[in-house]
Each structure stands twice: as C-alpha cells, then as structure tokens.
Amino acid sequence: MNVVNESPRRKELTRLAAQLFVQEGFDRTTVRMLAHEMGIKSGSLFHHFRDKQEILAAVIEEGTQNALTIARRALGRCDTTPEARLHAMARAHLETLLTDRNAHVVALYEWRRLDPEARDHLSHLRDAYEALWEEVIDEALDAGLIHGDRFLVSRFVMGALNWTVRWYDPEGPRTPEELARELIAMLTSPVTLPSSASTMV
C-alpha cells in the first residue's frame, strides 16, 4: 500500500473515477465498478488508494486545483480594469467546465460524502478559489460597475455560474467566452457597456 504518492497511474485512475462518480453518484459507484473501469481487479485498487473515500478526495482535489490554476493565470494576463477582470474570471470558470467537468460536478454534488478530515483540507482549496472571486467582485463594486450587497452579490454570481454544470453543453453553439460576456452584461447596467451584444443566436 503506497497510497500517498502522486504517480501518473494514480492520476489516470482518478480521472476515470471522476467519470464514474458523475454517471452513477459516489454511493452507487462500487469499488468493483471502479476497478473494472480501470482494467484491474477490485483488490488491486487498494494498492493505489487507502479506501474509497480517498478516491473521492483525489477527484475533488484535482479539479479544484486546476480551477485555481486556470483562474490565476487568467487574472494574470488580462487587463487591470474591473470589467476585464470580472470577465476573465467568468470565462476561466466556464472553461474549466470544458476541461474538468467531471471533477467539478463531483465537487459540487458529492462534497458532503467527504469525511471531516478531507473536507477540512479541501475547503481551504475551495476558499482560495472563492477568495479570487470575492476580490474581483469587490473591485467591480468599488468601481461602481455593479451594485448591491457584497455578500449577496458574490453568492448570486457563484450560484449562476456553478449552476451552469446542470445545463451547459460544451458541444452547443455558445462558447465560454460568450456566456461570460452575457453574464457580465446582465450584471452591469447597460450604459456602462457600449458594445452590448444583447441578442445572440
């Protein structure tokens, strides 16, 4: 039982587990199903992970880590105006749905299945991500780009964005870029957006 390392094999197994967790839900996914999907027997699975819980934690950690990386990179390379930063964050958020959708769905839906230790560890990661959002929203509020109660606005925005995993179709006509623009347009008053694309196909 090596358990803790970050072998490439383990990463691949984590990716497969995320897919199954989304299809079936964590509780309905048996270790036998996981092993089968990975092309090994159920006993061998416990060579890579201490227990089923650890697989769940690995899936969520991977996804959140990636989201954090992508968001930071997006903020690093965009303009410094509040509107550009807001847009960059929204777009980055939606782009992770393209690349790491399974992991994010698991993080949103199966969070409560984590045991207390794992939840504690991972909530720090998630808090770091949400802190990025609140920073950007604060800037937009200060600049008068959007208006309202700080706490409520960030909750509403996070809700609108996180809800996208339930309906957004990456194969569909809308790009993350377009979705992000539309969300920002909805939040900001029309006069501050000279190039509003209010009707799109």
Next chain:
Amino acid sequence: MNVVNESPRRKELTRLAAQLFVQEGFDRTTVRMLAHEMGIKSGSLFHHFRDKQEILAAVIEEGTQNALTIARRALGRCDTTPEARLHAMARAHLETLLTDRNAHVVALYEWRRLDPEARDHLSHLRDAYEALWEEVIDEALDAGLIHGDRFLVSRFVMGALNWTVRWYDPEGPRTPEELARELIAMLTSPVTLPSSASTMV
C-alpha cells in the same frame, strides 16, 4: 399494501423521510433508518410505500407541488407590473426554502436517483414551475427591465436562486423579502429603480 393513497400518515412519513434524505443522502439512508425515525419497524414501512424509490418520489412531488402553489398564489395577488411580478416570484421561491427546505434540497440533489417513470412524471411538475419563471422573465425582458438573451438570463437567475439552498440561513438577519429585492436590484439597471436600497445591513 395500500401504497397509492394520500393518507395523512403517509404525508408525515414523507416529511420525516425528506429530513433524513437531506442529512444522509438518499443512497446512504437505509429503510431501517427511515423506519426508526418514523417509530416503526422496517417491514412496516412497505405498507405505506411500494419501495424506497417511491418514498423519494413522494418527497420530491410534495415539495414541487407546494412551490408551484405558492408561486401561483404570489403571482395572483401582486401588481401586474413586470417588476412586481419578478419580485413576487423571487420572494415566493425563497419563502418555500423556509417552509419546505428539505424537500427542495432533495429535489435538487437526488433527482438523478429517481427511476425513469418517476422522473418523467415529476419533470412535468418541475417544468410547470419553471414555465412560470420564464413567463415572468419574458415580461421583464419585453418591458426593458432586464436585458440579455432569454435562455441565458433565465438559466442564470434560476441558478442564483437555486444556489441559495447552499448558503441561505432562515435564522439569519436577511428575510426572503430582502433577498428578493437585492436580486432584482442586481439584475435591473439602477436608473429604473428609484428607491434603490443598495447598502443594507
């Protein structure tokens, strides 16, 4: 096995089941746990429900039915202006979280555990509720109260509202009335809201 009737006993059992499903999740909630919570033995449970699935369906049906009733009543007694109707819907939505929170959390999180027949039946109920929302949003769009793509706006709004089950505290300082006002204020441009309460405690 009477199974299908709508006895008051069954309603009470459904309410208790909703609570357990929220605490533990549907899959982790055993029929023995349900029976214990209801003060009976596990065998007796199947006198009231055909199987575990039917309990889940009953919980979700009850919650959605109530939401629909409350929303319709709210629309029936408010002003006919688009803004008033938008506000009434948002407030009604948040008020059901006070009265039927458990059922709604179950509906949002355990929907996929329903078998195909139940899902088909209940999706009609849910569609009826969402149709109310889209109607009200359409009116607001036509009146120029909010702006943007019809499909996206309604998804974003539903997301912001449904996400409230994850953070809204009925014991906290904010009333559903205040939350609804703040959401509408965020969506509509500030010039169209003469009495804007942008900073509240």
Next chain:
DNA sequence: AGGTCAACCAAGCAAGCGCTAGTGTAAACC
C-alpha cells in the same frame, strides 16, 4: 544472481442492504 518493489490477482469475510412472507390486532363496517 540475488534482491527490491510497484502492481496486480484470487478468494473471501463480516456487515449491511432492500425487500418479502406470514402473522397479530384493534377498530370499522355490514
């Protein structure tokens, strides 16, 4: 050639699962 080690397997244990069968009982009905 001998040793190390990650990766895998076969077999199975103890516990728990949803659900059924058959029975008891008190109130309601004809």
Next chain:
DNA sequence: GGTTTACACTAGCGCTTGCTTGGTTGACCT
C-alpha cells in the same frame, strides 16, 4: 357477530458492499 381493513410486527432470504489477506509477476538495480 362476523368480515374486512389498516397498520404493525418478527424473522430472515438472497445478495452486495467495502475492504483484507496472502501470494504472484515482471521490470529494474547492484
């Protein structure tokens, strides 16, 4: 007064669950 009905019980069947145990394999190092 006999029958029906609603509701509860006991006992347990057949199956699946997460996880353990003890052992094998083959690539790599010295």
